[in-house]
Amino acid sequence: MTTLALPASRFTDLLAAEWIKLRSLRSTYWAFGCGALAVVGFNANAARADYVNYPHYGGPIRDDFVYWALRDAFTQGSAMILVLVCASIGAITIVGEYATGLVRTTFTAVPDRRALMAAKVVVLTAVMTLFGALLAAASYASSQAILDGRGMGVPISHPGAWRVVVASALLAPVCALVGMGLGAVIRHSATTMVLTTFVLLLLPSFVTDRYHWTASVRHAFPFNAWARIVDVGYGQSRYVLVPKYPATVAGGWVVFAVWAAVAAVVAVVVVDRRDV
Numbered sequence: 001m002t003t004l005a006l007p008a009s010r011f012t013d014l015l016a017a018e019w020i021k022l023r024s025l026r027s028t029y030w031a032f033g034c035g036a037l038a039v040v041g042f043n044a045n046a047a048r049a050d051y052v053n054y055p056h057y058g059g060p061i062r063d064d065f066v067y068w069a070l071r072d073a074f075t076q077g078s079a080m081i082l083v084l085v086c087a088s089i090g091a092i093t094i095v096g097e098y099a100t101g102l103v104r105t106t107f108t109a110v111p112d113r114r115a116l117m118a119a120k121v122v123v124l125t126a127v128m129t130l131f132g133a134l135l136a137a138a139s140y141a142s143s144q145a146i147l148d149g150r151g152m153g154v155p156i157s158h159p160g161a162w163r164v165v166v167a168s169a170l171l172a173p174v175c176a177l178v179g180m181g182l183g184a185v186i187r188h189s190a191t192t193m194v195l196t197t198f199v200l201l202l203l204p205s206f207v208t209d210r211y212h213w214t215a216s217v218r219h220a221f222p223f224n225a226w227a228r229i230v231d232v233g234y235g236q237s238r239y240v241l242v243p244k245y246p247a248t249v250a251g252g253w254v255v256f257a258v259w260a261a262v263a264a265v266v267a268v269v270v271v272d273r274r275d276v
Contacts, residue, residue, distance in 0.1 A: 009110050014119035022093060022123060031092075032131060035085030040138050042078040046071075047143035054150045067233030069147050069154045070161060073140045074168040079226060080201060082135065086128055086172045087196045090179030091189070093124055094267065098187045117184075117268040124180060125173045125260075132172025136165045160232030167229040167252070174222050174260045175200060181263035184270045215245035225255035 022028060050072055054065075061068070097103040110116045140161070144153035154161055179196050186192045204224050209215040218224055228234065229252040234242065 009112070009115070011115060011119060014110065014116055015123055018093075018119045018123040019127075021097075022127060025092070025096065027092065028089060031085055031089050035081065036131075036135055036138075038081045039078045039085075039135050040142060042081060043072060043075055043139040044142045044146060046075045046077075047146040051146050051149055054152065064233065065152055066154055066158070069144065069152055070158075070164055070230075070232050072143045072147065073154075073161075073164050074136060074230060076227065078139065079168065079171060079223065082132070082168075082171060083175045083200050083223060084197065086132070086175040087179035087200060088193060089128070090124055090176030091183035091192045091196060092179075093120060093183070094180050094271070095183040095187060095189050095192055099189060113272040114268055117271050120180070121177065121264045121267060124176055125264075128173040128176040129169065132169035135172070136168040139168070140165050163249070164230045164232065167226055167256075170256055171222065171226045174256050174263075177260045177263040177267070178222070181266040181270075184267040209243050209245060212245050215243065215247075219247040219251060220255055222255060222259050225252035228252045 047069075050068060054062075057065070097106060106116065107113060140156065144155075147153040156162065156165070178200060179192070182196050182199070183192045186195065200221070200223060204218055204221040207214055207218040207221075209218050219228070224247070228247040229249055234246075
C-alpha cells in the first residue's frame with residue numbers, strides 16, 4: 001500500500017495561519033486596547049501637566065522647553081507600559097499553544113518547525129511594529145497638540161523628533177520578540193511574564209554605570225537603549241547630566257537590532273530542537 005506524502009506548506013500559508021491564531025485570541029484585543037489607552041493617555045497627561053505648569057516655569061526651563069516637549073511625546077512611564085504589553089503578547093503567541101496543547105496539532109500539521117516559527121516571528125514583528133508606530137504617532141500628535149495651547153508644541157520636522165517616534169515604535173517589536181524567545185525557552189506563562197519583566201525592566205536598574213564595563217552592560221539593555229535614543233537633549237540641555245561613560249545613539253540602534261535578532265533565533269532554534 002502506497003502512502004502519499006502531504007505537500008509541504010507554503011510559507012504564505014504559514015503566515016496566514018499565524019495571523020489567524022494571533023487575531024483569534026480575545027486576550028490579544030484586550031492587551032492591544034488597554035495598552036494603547038494607557039500609553040497614549042500617560043503621554044497626554046504628561047503634556048497636560050506641563051501645559052498647566054508652564055506659566056510657573058522659570059526662564060532656564062523655558063529656554064530648554066523643546067526638550068521637555070519631546071520628552072512628553074513618549075515618556076519613560078509609557079515606555080514601561082509598552083514594554084510589558086508587547087512582551088506579554090509576544091510570550092502568549094508561543095506559550096499559549098504549549099499551555100492548551102495546540103502545539104501538538106500544529107507540529108503534526110506542519111513538521112517543519114523552523115518554517116513555522118519563522119512565520120510566527122514575521123507575523124509578530126509586523127503586527128507589533130504597526131502597533132508601536134500607531135502608538136508613537138498618536139502619542140506625539142496628542143502631546144504636541146496639547147502643548148500647542150501654549151505655543152510650545154514641537155513639529156515633527158524638528159531635529160530629533162522623528163528619532164523619538166521611530167525608536168518608540170520599534171521598542172514594541174523588540175520587546176515582543178524578547179517575550180517570544182523567553183516563552184519558547186520557559187514554556188510557562190507566569191514564569192515567562194515574571195522573567196521577561198525582570199530582564200527588560202528590573203535588571204537594568206541593578207547595574208551601575210560607575211565603571212566602564214558595567215556601563216557597557218547597562219547600555220546593552222533595550223529599555224536603556226531606547227532612553228538614550230529618544231533623549232534629544234543629551235549633552236545639550238542643562239538639565240540632562242552626561243554620565244562618565246555615556247551611551248551613543250548609534251549604539252542604541254545596534255542594541256535594538258541585536259536583541260530582536262537573537263530573540264528570534266532563540267525562538268526558532270529552541271522550538272526546533274526540543275521535544276513537545
